[in-house]
Amino acid sequence: MDYDVLILGGGIFGCAIAYELSKYSLNIAVIEKEYDIATDIEIINSTIVFDGTIAKNDIMSTLEQRGNVLIKELAEKFNLSYQPKDMLYLAYCDKEAQKLQKTYEDAVDRGIENIELINSKKVAEVEPNLKKEVINGILSRNTGIIEPYDLALALAEVAFDNGVNFRFNEKVLSIETIAKGSIITTTKNKFKCKMVINTIPQKNYDIEDNLIDEEYKAVRRKINYFLMENEGDKKLSNIMLSISENNQISVAVPNPNSTVGAIIHDDIISMREAKDIIKKQVKGIRNNYISAYYSDTYYSDTIIINDSYVDKGYIKISGKNYSEVTMTPAIAKIISETIRENIKCTLKKDYTDKRRDIFKFRDLSNEERQELIDVDKKYGNIVCYCNKVSEGEIVDAIRRPLGARTVEGVKRRTGAMQGSCKGATCLHKIVNILARELNRDVLEIVKDTKDSNIIVGRMKEFDGI
Ligand SMILES: Cc1cc2nc3c(=O)[nH]c(=O)nc-3n(C[C@H](O)[C@H](O)[C@H](O)COP(=O)(O)OP(=O)(O)OC[C@H]3O[C@@H](n4cnc5c(N)ncnc54)[C@H](O)[C@@H]3O)c2cc1C
Secondary structure, three states, X not given: OOEEEXXXXXXXXXXXXXXXXXXXXXXXXXXOOOOOOOOOOOOOOOEEEOOOOOOOOHHHHHHHHHHHHHHHHHHHHOOOOOEEOOEEEEEOOHHHHHHHHHHXXXXXXXXXXXXXXXXXXXXXXXXXXXXXXXXXXXXXXXXXXXXXXXXXXXXXXXXXXXXXXXXXXXXXXXXXXXXXXXXXXXXXXXXXEEEEEEOOOOHHHOOOHHHOOHHHHOOOEEEEEXXXXXXXXXXXXXXXXXXXXXXXXXXXXXXXXXXXXXXXXXXXXXXXXHHHHHHHHXXXXXXXXEEEEEEEEEOEOOOEEEEEEXXXXXXXXXXXXXXXXXXXXXXXXXXXXXXXXXXXOOEOOOOOOOOOOOOOHHHOOHHHHXXXXXXXXXXXXXXXXXXXXXXXXXXXXXXXXOOOOOHHHHHHHHOOOXXXXXXXXXXXXXXXXXXXXXXXXXXXXXXXXXXXXXXXXXXXXXXXX
């Protein structure tokens, strides 16, 4: 056997499962078709850590509740940027209020603690920046926001440091079950392994078609995202969510300098429509100050961990859900238990549950910055002025375990190019640092995927320079 366990797909599921299994005496690899982990994860860096209140069924709710607790533990352990933020589920008319009452009763039955059904007066006290009067609301003190990529990367880095092999730029082509395990064929290799954990979302990587979650065929709604600036003193204190009579979901998530708005609708809506919906609900949204707007597919499938072929060494996770990040640590624990019931293994004696330090120049005091610069002068050279990201951080992002190989990889790891200029002043510097550190020509540096080169050629007249 080449491996005990092969994890197909290096998304957040793949990374979390690799982390859980790296604690045991197993030979593990993750196969990912892109140059980096978790490339599918949301580009707006403010994933909500849900609490199970609005989950569509009890199983999803339990996974959210368990994941919610585990994410807080992981954030503490790996120094991740988790911010506790209360969540207000709001009703603006009598019908919505009736629905909300039912949601509250269901949440209590699901054993969710720290939630309260509150009247409009209390809602206004808790969130003074609401514009429209509500009938009532549920206040949850369980929720928060986390940077999902940072979570995935922390888990992957610790898994890597504990011996998991991450195979990037390698696409799974087929899965074949044999007497004792599986043969996985990729664009580069053929591997034999005892167990396969398939996290690849598409159906054609299943060993049997009947494993496919029926909900894959469901009509997909659209999520319309935008990032808006708030007026100085009118920042939201809570995450807000309301579901209208016609099932349109509005979400507003406070970030340090902005509000992330999201409208889940049957279709894509215009930027103006989306903004108007949120503007009616929240005070202080500046009129022409949307810095990002995009639409994506909204998923609310039931996540299915299908282990009906576990005796053949195959587990498939299917379905996509808006709270996948929240559920992921709980799902990884379930998978880890199943694997341990099926393959003999023991806890590693030399396992290290620690992530190597990361220094974020912008979060340090001047004394700490000076100490860092004394050790490495690159920390004194600011590359991204908007977000105060230094050359030292970019070099570290490239050199550390599972280091960045692409511009997007540097952006996600360091926050460079995510400020108001969107990389206009630092993109070329980052391309040059990547080329220098990876010992490549600048022409070879890509944005994210193969063939997404940033610089496509030299101008003839400058060839000699
Ligand atoms: C609009 C939106 C908003 C969301 N908001 C939230 C939120 O607020 N809170 C929350 O908890 N969650 C949220 N989520 C969920 C979450 O961000 C994503 O769904 C999650 O990151 C997906 O992770 P994954 O590991 O399942 O899937 P993916 O990231 O899709 O992982 C699959 C991996 O497999 C790789 N792959 C595919 N094909 C192959 C192949 N043939 N060979 C090798 N590798 C392959 C892909 O490159 C990918 O890396 C949101 C999702 C969406 C879409």
